[in-house]
Amino acid sequence: MNKRQNAIFSISWINSVAVLLVLLLGFSCGASKKLGNKDANLSSTELLVRRMETKQVKAKTFDAKAKIDFRSQDISMSGNARIRMQKDSAVWVTLSKLGFEVARALITADSVRILDRINNEYSVYGLDHLSKEYQLPGNLLMIQQVILGNPFFLSRRFNSTTEGDRYLLSDVGSGKEVKMSIETSALRLRNLQYLEPGATRSLNLDLEEYNATNDKQDFSYLRKFVVDSRETGKVEVNIQFTQVELNVPISMPFDIPQRFKRVK
Template sequence: MKHYSLMLLAFTFFIASCKRQHINKTSDASSIDSLKVADTKPVIDSLTITTPSKPEVAVTEEEKVKIDEIDFKYLKAKAKVSYKSPNDNQSFTVDIRMRKDSLIWMNVSAFGITVATALFNDSLVKLYDKYHGEYKEYTYEDFAGKFNFNVSYDILQALVVGNRPFKKNKSRVVRSNEYFLLKQEENKVLIDNYIGENKKLKKILLTQEDTSNKLTLDFDDFTTLNQFLFPQSSLITLDYQSKEDQKMYQTVVNIKHTKVELLDTPLEFPFRVPEKLLNKN
């Protein structure tokens, strides 16, 4: 399996590919096409938002649709993450640390052993595959090019906390059944933000214009945390077309936070890579 299968889009694909490498270390170097979509049900069916039966109707300006977003300086969390594909169904423990709008640290472990560590800032992705003793650095442009989706730091942060990825981008607001829908466009990606009655984002749908690949983030189990409603459960789904065989594939990850802290006190972000690996990069 190719080394870059380690990094399938932060939470969703970073975690999932770590698992595949752990299980299939001696398998054929066949890239991500092993994730062919099968007729399997998502982990959380209740979060699926169906296409509205009625036409969407523009109702107001963005400023009049206030989203209850989570404000914090530092975040510390632990989550149980289950990865599901037609060929696999595995679970991981993920420790997460974040400095808002600037840094995300993830440590992925299985059976009590660290598998990999990742560090994301606003311009660079650093990934240390401890199991295989490999280290890579990527710009977000390179990172996106490998995985058929225009990922950014803002999208990765949204995966963790459920805030809107692009706040300064102009939005068109429409009413979609029981939801307000904020429609945006950023770097050739269409963004649909579904806002529930509790003023929280219930779903973010990102569609890449040039490929029609889709990344869906569903949020549920909102719990009060430091006066904010925090989504304890998330469902992340990527549907994409393979460049090799033009077939559609899917990766699904279910995230359940077991502990979350919003802090004012600075955190450490330990990311230690053997010097011999740094010299190879």
């Protein structure tokens, strides 16, 4: 692979990292609303939301391997990822192609750092920078909820109906629409749709292939994202987890070699 091909290859992967971060940052902007613990007058929908909260995957640490397929208007790529997280602290991601690591990212409460191992470069962004560039707020805690496959945007404002073996939750207001499809038996989140009509921004997330983790929690091993916005265009990302371990010791090394040049 010549230098020009290296550059194109690396830029594609670095852009893929950036867009993946935007997906996680941008569509994790709605904080979950905890229901009051002592409210004796909860509606049936509020009780359902409370039950969903208790069923969420709980993890102080997360360590996973995954295959990622990424398609946008300009890029179509696939590769392998290692994803780790420490609750309330950081998310760490490496992307590899043909057995070689090409990019590494570290997300903390206030920053995103990206290593480009092909061009020996690194970048540092504030979450607020990515938020302003893509007109989307960022939130580390919600990023971690997305990784775990937990429902987000939970609030008292939901209306609920039942259709077959699914609960259908919807919240329409303040220029945003949120819809969820939940299994009635296991309370698994199967589909989430988020729409901002005024901003021409939408997210569709399917969660499939639920199975038990090492500590017997119910986890979706296949995620299918479709995002469309003015900032990103239409982007499709499939994440197939091949190995998941919760609440095990992890490390998140992120040393920047001296030969690496910082770029904006």
